[in-house]
Amino acid sequence: MRLQRRPLPAWAEIALLPLVNIALAFIVVGVIVAIIGVDPFHALRLLVVGVVGSSESIGYTLYYATNFTFTGLAVAVAFHAGLFNIGGEGQAYIGGLGCGLAILALDSYLPAWLLIPIAIAAAALFGAAWAAVPAWLQAWRGSHIVITTIMFNFVASALMVYLMVNVLIAPGSMTPQSRGFAPSGQLPAIPGLPLNLSLVLALACCIAVWVFLWHTPWGYALRTMGHNPEAAVYAGTNLRRMTMLAMCLSGALAGFVGVNELMGVHHRIVLDFPAGYGFAGIAVALMGRNHPFGIALAALLFGALQQGGAELAFEIPSITREMVVVIQGLVILFSGALAHLPRPWLQSLFALRAS
Amino acid sequence: MDEAFSFVFLMLASTLRVATPLVLCAMGGLFSEKGGIVDVGLEGKMLMAAFFAAATAAVTGSAWAGVAAAIVAAEALALLHGLACITYRGNQVVSGVAINILAAGLTVVLGTAWFARGGQTPALEEGQRLMPLFLPGAGDNILVYAALLSVPLTWWIIARTRFGLRLRAVGEMPLAVDAAGLSVAWLRYRAVLLCGLLSGLAGAYLSIGQNAGFSRDMTAGQGFIALAAIIFGKWRALPAFGACLLFGLLDAIAIRLQGVRLPGLGEVPVQLIQALPYLLTMFLLAGFIGRAVAPKAAGVPYEKEH
Numbered sequence: 001m002r003l004q005r006r007p008l009p010a011w012a013e014i015a016l017l018p019l020v021n022i023a024l025a026f027i028v029v030g031v032i033v034a035i036i037g038v039d040p041f042h043a044l045r046l047l048v049v050g051v052v053g054s055s056e057s058i059g060y061t062l063y064y065a066t067n068f069t070f071t072g073l074a075v076a077v078a079f080h081a082g083l084f085n086i087g088g089e090g091q092a093y094i095g096g097l098g099c100g101l102a103i104l105a106l107d108s109y110l111p112a113w114l115l116i117p118i119a120i121a122a123a124a125l126f127g128a129a130w131a132a133v134p135a136w137l138q139a140w141r142g143s144h145i146v147i148t149t150i151m152f153n154f155v156a157s158a159l160m161v162y163l164m165v166n167v168l169i170a171p172g173s174m175t176p177q178s179r180g181f182a183p184s185g186q187l188p189a190i191p192g193l194p195l196n197l198s199l200v201l202a203l204a205c206c207i208a209v210w211v212f213l214w215h216t217p218w219g220y221a222l223r224t225m226g227h228n229p230e231a232a233v234y235a236g237t238n239l240r241r242m243t244m245l246a247m248c249l250s251g252a253l254a255g256f257v258g259v260n261e262l263m264g265v266h267h268r269i270v271l272d273f274p275a276g277y278g279f280a281g282i283a284v285a286l287m288g289r290n291h292p293f294g295i296a297l298a299a300l301l302f303g304a305l306q307q308g309g310a311e312l313a314f315e316i317p318s319i320t321r322e323m324v325v326v327i328q329g330l331v332i333l334f335s336g337a338l339a340h341l342p343r344p345w346l347q348s349l350f351a352l353r354a355s
Numbered sequence: 356m357d358e359a360f361s362f363v364f365l366m367l368a369s370t371l372r373v374a375t376p377l378v379l380c381a382m383g384g385l386f387s388e389k390g391g392i393v394d395v396g397l398e399g400k401m402l403m404a405a406f407f408a409a410a411t412a413a414v415t416g417s418a419w420a421g422v423a424a425a426i427v428a429a430e431a432l433a434l435l436h437g438l439a440c441i442t443y444r445g446n447q448v449v450s451g452v453a454i455n456i457l458a459a460g461l462t463v464v465l466g467t468a469w470f471a472r473g474g475q476t477p478a479l480e481e482g483q484r485l486m487p488l489f490l491p492g493a494g495d496n497i498l499v500y501a502a503l504l505s506v507p508l509t510w511w512i513i514a515r516t517r518f519g520l521r522l523r524a525v526g527e528m529p530l531a532v533d534a535a536g537l538s539v540a541w542l543r544y545r546a547v548l549l550c551g552l553l554s555g556l557a558g559a560y561l562s563i564g565q566n567a568g569f570s571r572d573m574t575a576g577q578g579f580i581a582l583a584a585i586i587f588g589k590w591r592a593l594p595a596f597g598a599c600l601l602f603g604l605l606d607a608i609a610i611r612l613q614g615v616r617l618p619g620l621g622e623v624p625v626q627l628i629q630a631l632p633y634l635l636t637m638f639l640l641a642g643f644i645g646r647a648v649a650p651k652a653a654g655v656p657y658e659k660e661h
Contacts (some may be wrong), residue, residue, distance in 0.1 A: 018442075032461070035467040036464070036465070037468070055588055082441060084446075084448055084449075086395075086448070120577075137637070137641050139643050141640070141641040142642070143637070143640035143641055143642075144640070145650070146393075146395065146448050147582070147583075147586065147636075147640060148637055148640060149655050150395070150579055151579070151633040151634075151636055152584075152633075152637075153574055153585065154579065154630060154633045155630045155633050155637075157631035158626040158627070158629050159626065159630070160622050161626050162626040162627070235555070249469070276456075277448060279452065279455075280456075282449070282452055283456075286449070314458065315470070318467065318468045318471070319467075319468070320463055320464055320466070320467045320468075320474070321455060321458065322459075322460045322461075322464050322467075322474075323464050324460070324464035325456060325459055325460030326457060326460035326464055328456050328460070329453050329454070329455075329456035329457030329458075329459075329461075330453075330457060330462055332449060332452060332453035332456060333435075333439070333450065333454075333457065334449070335455035336445065336446060336449035336452075337439035337440070337443075337446060337447075337449045337450030337453055338438070338439050338443055338444075338445055338447035339445060339451075340443045340444065340445065341443055347544050
């Protein structure tokens with residue numbers, strides 16, 4: 001007897017399939033941990049203790065989650081417009097530059113309540129500008145945005161190394177970092193923890209993105225372009241301007257990583273602070289199904305993994321922090337590229353239950 | 356006169372040394388892209404291959420075992436890419452990004468667990484590496500010649516063989532190939548596997564030819580430069596080879612110019628020269644230097660109608 005495969009019910013499509021995808025990724029992680037010679041369940045226990053064990057670890061989790069929220073939202077906004085922004089890494093880097101330059105220029109003149117919004121705006125502006133170039137090239141010259149955003153990551157990195165080594169380096173400093181920000185250029189933080197006001201900014205961004213995408217005409221036009229560009233043109237949307245808008249918003253969101261890292265934690269411009277958050281944003285967006293609520297949850301999970309992974313690496317020397325990077329890669333693989341893998345299995349399962 | 360000659364020789368040799376992994380990767384990527392499978396994951400395949408080459412060479416003491424392991428590792432990722440993009444019709448860029456991130460993490464995780472040197476593999480001795488064949492100072496190991504040979508071979512296979520013709524067709528219009536009774540999936544799998552083979556050799560070259568061991572993130576964006584070279588060569592083998600040589604030369608110049616003041620120009624920022632391959636490719640893509648047109652079906656999964 002041959003079972004008939006039907007489309008999955010809506011709840012299975014929305015909730016079950018993504019969960020199966022994530023589960024597959026974590027099963028592979030478990031296998032890798034076992035190959036290394038560590039009991040996966042022991043590792044999992046240590047990881048969970050590392051996340052919820054103390055108020056300090058929860059603070060770190062939320063701090064990491066802040067960055068993941070920004071880059072996850074950045075990828076999602078572009079994705080809703082049918083654009084794949086792999087340049088979050090570079091946009092975060094340049095956004096941080098903008099934030100840092102604003103503070104370095106103004107921190108001896110302005111009070112914190114005035115400087116903080118200016119620096120946040122500068123981060124958004126610089127991040128958006130760095131995304132605007134690939135967007136313009138895509139919209140007017142037809143270059144593929146995937147390639148141009150990748151290239152711009154490397155250009156951003158080269159530019160930052162040049163600026164930090166030759167221009168912005170603090171006089172007398174041996175390491176390439178700028179002078180420290182004055183207190184008016186530092187975000188209020190929880191004492192002793194990296195967790196700072198950026199978390200509130202991240203939550204505000206989640207709400208703003210949700211309102212923008214689902215409750216404004218521009219958001220509607222943006223999503224229409226992502227689903228069906230021809231229909232969007234027919235409805236009167238200017239695809240070029242919409243591409244620019246989507247990418248600039250995406251770049252601005254990625255640029256906020258610089259706010260959290262530089263204004264919130266390092267209190268100076270340093271090298272390499274985006275540290276892979278831009279790429280991890282792809283995993284966050286995929287796992288969160290490009291919805292701000294899902295992204296916030298996924299960012300929390302990735303933040304917890306980052307924190308728990310650090311504790312785990314501390315407890316078991318044969319496991320390194322890069323295990324978190326492996327998990328990110330596997331999540332992108334299973335809930336992105338191989339998203340359709342378990343569908344036939346589930347369909348068979350449902351057919352079996354129905355018969 | 357002698358000095359000028361030796362300078363030119365040294366520059367040529369160092370250009371070729373730097374360009375070799377780019378050439379191998381670019382030729383591999385060319386097969387994949389010509390067959391309609393976009394490969395952003397060249398970097399990851401090369402990194403994984405470099406790790407397994409060095410790890411295997413260190414454990415077995417044989418450079419050839421290292422090369423074999425590199426090919427197996429890169430082919431495993433290539434098959435994964437094929438599975439995701441061809442069989443399950445997933446997004447090709449997402450799959451490539453996943454492979455890059457996976458390789459960046461896994462090489463360090465496995466390296467630390469197996470060798471406990473912070474992600475590095477043990478330093479290789481002479482017998483465990485691919486040594487220069489004819490010119491001891493130039494680093495001309497066998498993979499350099501393999502890279503040089505891969506260019507005419509790639510051109511010949513793509514332009515002059517039946518397989519190449521079908522491959523180009525499957526990258527431009529898979530429906531026509533399907534209608535002619537050929538398997539789109541099998542053609543594309545072969546393209547992806549050829550890409551795996553060549554990027555595996557590129558990885559082996561990095562860790563057991565050019566260097567004496569694996570260090571974390573040792574590919575340092577070379578997979579993306581190879582991708583840029585494919586675009587810069589407008590998806591043709593010989594121009595892509597030229598682009599690889601140009602990018603290799605830029606790198607050799609960047610090393611030479613470190614801290615040197617040029618008359619009239621002052622100090623040229625090394626970072627600018629390092630960013631040039633990307634900037635040039637952006638200019639090309641923007642249509643300022645001719646037009647680069649990708650294979651039409653590249654990036655689009657083929658769905659067979661039932």
